[in-house]
Amino acid sequence: MYAANDAEGSDSEADSLFDEPQIAMRTAPPIPGLFVPPIRLPLELANDIVQQCMSLYFDGRDINQIMLFGRTASEHGENMGSGLPTFLTTLLHWLAELLRDHLPGKVHEMLFPPKGAPQRARQAILNLYHPGEGISPHVDLLKRFDDGIIGVSFGSGCVMSFERVKCQEEELFGEAGPLDRNHWDLYLEERSVLVLSEDARYDWTHGIDGRLQDFVGGGIDGRGEPDWIERGTRLSITFRWLLPGADIVGGPDT
Numbered sequence: 295m296y297a298a299n300d301a302e303g304s305d306s307e308a309d310s311l312f313d314e315p316q317i318a319m320r321t322a323p324p325i326p327g328l329f330v331p332p333i334r335l336p337l338e339l340a341n342d343i344v345q346q347c348m349s350l351y352f353d354g355r356d357i358n359q360i361m362l363f364g365r366t367a368s369e370h371g372e373n374m375g376s377g378l379p380t381f382l383t384t385l386l387h388w389l390a391e392l393l394r395d396h397l398p399g400k401v402h403e404m405l406f407p408p409k410g411a412p413q414r415a416r417q418a419i420l421n422l423y424h425p426g427e428g429i430s431p432h433v434d435l436l437k438r439f440d441d442g443i444i445g446v447s448f449g450s451g452c453v454m455s456f457e458r459v460k461c462q463e464e465e466l467f468g469e470a471g472p473l474d475r476n477h478w479d480l481y482l483e484e485r486s487v488l489v490l491s492e493d494a495r496y497d498w499t500h501g502i503d504g505r506l507q508d509f510v511g512g513g514i515d516g517r518g519e520p521d522w523i524e525r526g527t528r529l530s531i532t533f534r535w536l537l538p539g540a541d542i543v544g545g546p547d548t
């Protein structure tokens with residue numbers, strides 16, 4: 295499978311000698327369509343979700359990724375995802391409420407369509423990362439997934455890196471001005487929520503370096519003295535819309 299969690303570059307000694315990482319930010323970088331609101335899922339809810347995911351899908355099995363599918367089902371008065379397990383529809387309801395005051399109305403509506411909106415197919419992908427594991431930089435498949443992606447972190451934080459796609463194509467890796475950066479590192483806190491839309495979804499790759507620890511700016515805003523933060527086992531749940539006609543079984547999926 296393309297871009298499964300590959301444990302690359304877990305050599306922290308080489309990291310510290312030759313490849314000192316940038317200091318990761320704690321607030322969303324200025325990429326249009328990227329949102330990381332200052333909200334956290336309640337601890338009890340998050341613990342319950344992790345427990346269910348582990349016992350239903352991962353415990354005792356040598357896998358690190360699960361894909362589930364659902365449909366919005368406005369005819370039942372709910373519009374979150376019939377076909378998905380209950381804990382994921384519950385999570386979607388929480389996300390809709392928590393994000394309401396933190397996203398532009400149009401973006402919120404794209405992620406949580408109102409009752410009566412056309413039915414859509416939603417995918418939930420569960421990724422499990424042990425310390426040292428990551429995911430290669432990628433843009434989620436253009437022919438398979440629509441705009442509007444929600445990512446939730448559980449169990450551990452990690453740094454997600456964003457790279458401008460055009461820059462990669464043109465191989466413009468030189469010094470960028472402060473207002474025109476081509477690379478950003480963002481620390482995703484445990485129980486935080488990330489939304490990718492527009493440029494952030496289409497014009498930037500996202501990826502996670504396979505590291506054992508992350509170098510993160512201190513304080514609430516990340517402007518304080520940076521510190522190394524150990525990675526624990528991280529579970530992420532990502533919700534995406536399947537494009538009309540996108541085959542829901544088989545094929546590369548990231």
Ligand SMILES: O=C(O)CCC(=O)C(=O)O
Pocket residue numbers: 419421429434445446500530532548
């Ligand atoms: O683990 C994450 O937060 C990112 C997962 C991801 O990018 C993907 O599955 O496409």
Ligand SMILES: [Fe+2]
Pocket residue numbers: 432433434500548
């Ligand atoms: Fe992705």
